[in-house]
Amino acid sequence: MSYVEAADAPLRKTGHIKLYGPEGFEGMRRAGRLAAEILDAIAEMIGPGVTTAAVDKLVYDYAVDHGAYPATLMYRGYRYSVCTSINHVVCHGMPNSRPLREGDIVNADVTIVLDGWYGDSSRMFAIGAIPRRAERLLDATYDSMMRGIAAIKPGGHVGDIGAAIQEFVEPQHMSVVRDFCGHGVGRVFHDEPNIVHVGERGQGPELVPGMIFTVEPMINLGRPHVKVLSDGWTAVTRDRSLSAQFEHAVGVTETGVEIFTISPKGYHKPPYNIP
Numbered sequence: 001m002s003y004v005e006a007a008d009a010p011l012r013k014t015g016h017i018k019l020y021g022p023e024g025f026e027g028m029r030r031a032g033r034l035a036a037e038i039l040d041a042i043a044e045m046i047g048p049g050v051t052t053a054a055v056d057k058l059v060y061d062y063a064v065d066h067g068a069y070p071a072t073l074m075y076r077g078y079r080y081s082v083c084t085s086i087n088h089v090v091c092h093g094m095p096n097s098r099p100l101r102e103g104d105i106v107n108a109d110v111t112i113v114l115d116g117w118y119g120d121s122s123r124m125f126a127i128g129a130i131p132r133r134a135e136r137l138l139d140a141t142y143d144s145m146m147r148g149i150a151a152i153k154p155g156g157h158v159g160d161i162g163a164a165i166q167e168f169v170e171p172q173h174m175s176v177v178r179d180f181c182g183h184g185v186g187r188v189f190h191d192e193p194n195i196v197h198v199g200e201r202g203q204g205p206e207l208v209p210g211m212i213f214t215v216e217p218m219i220n221l222g223r224p225h226v227k228v229l230s231d232g233w234t235a236v237t238r239d240r241s242l243s244a245q246f247e248h249a250v251g252v253t254e255t256g257v258e259i260f261t262i263s264p265k266g267y268h269k270p271p272y273n274i275p
Contacts, residue, residue: 001193001205006186017184017192019210024117024186025251025258028212031068031119032249032260035110038062039123040265042108043272046125049099052084055108056095063112071111071118071189078233083109083122090218090226090235090243091180102128105138107245111189118185120214121261122247126270133221134242135270137174141219141244142269144168144176148197148215149250152257156207162199165217175224177243179235182214185249209254216247 006018020028038059045058060081063070070081078092085093085107086100093107100106109122124138144165151164161182169176182195193205197217222241229236237243246269249260262268 003208006210011187013188013191015192017205017208017211018186018188019208020186020212020251021210024210024212027115027117028119028186028249028251028260031112031114031117032121033119033264034063034066034068034114035112035119035121035249036261036263038110038112039108039121040263040267043123043125043267044274046100046106046127048102048128051097051099052086052093052095052106053097055084056080056082059108059110066114068112068114071113071120075189083107085109085243085245087242088237088240090177090220090237091245092233092235094231094234100127103130103134105130105134105242105244109245109247116187118187118189119261120185120189120247120249122216122245123267124244124246124270136172137219137221137242137244138270140169140172140174141217142246144217144219145215145246145248148217149248149257149259152207152250152252154207154209154252154254154256157202157204158193158195158207159199159203160201160207161215162196163201166198169217169219175220175222177218177220177224177226179226180218182216182247184211184213186212207252209252211252212249214247214249216245218243218245
């Protein structure tokens, strides 16, 4: 796969990996911070009895109040400002009016567009006291994402990211979802390259300064297989096992990696210790 300067590329997926300069990194810092602020706000409002429809409204209102727009709203017909995936839902769950219950685990996946830049991040939320197996899953999923990010450096390869995640998760008798992956991001919502969360070190496109993409492993307590429901969006585990996901948007720098979507309030993974 070839590389192209983002400034010279059209605002669409072209099959090339776009490389961004200082302006791009600054745009992603602003957009990424806003996405992280929205997730922080969700952390402070979510709990037993709260509906995912209320989460959806918070995301829309917060984005619009800060001069941004939810990227998922009407994206390919999707009608919501956030994806909310509960328990055995792997990704792309749709907000609804069902109150969350004690013991649920929920992923909120937020992408906003701010001045043309896409801030994309997701985080898990524990609703009250959750089972120990769910705690283990959330810990393993967050730690696998961070290990994947730690593998990013110039001269490395995309396969290094997937290998770091897979080598950490599978010995814990959990599985990495293969059906969905991370992706290039910047001024295009979903771009090259695909960031698969399993792999072999030294394989795949080379990591080059200026690349911007997401790392977003989805980890199941059971087998990795998923199916998409009849709504065309909601993906669930085939064996009904719990699933979790965390996501950061990152950029390859001259010396390593920059994370654009770090929580300003330190709400990195549950429990969030809300004041």
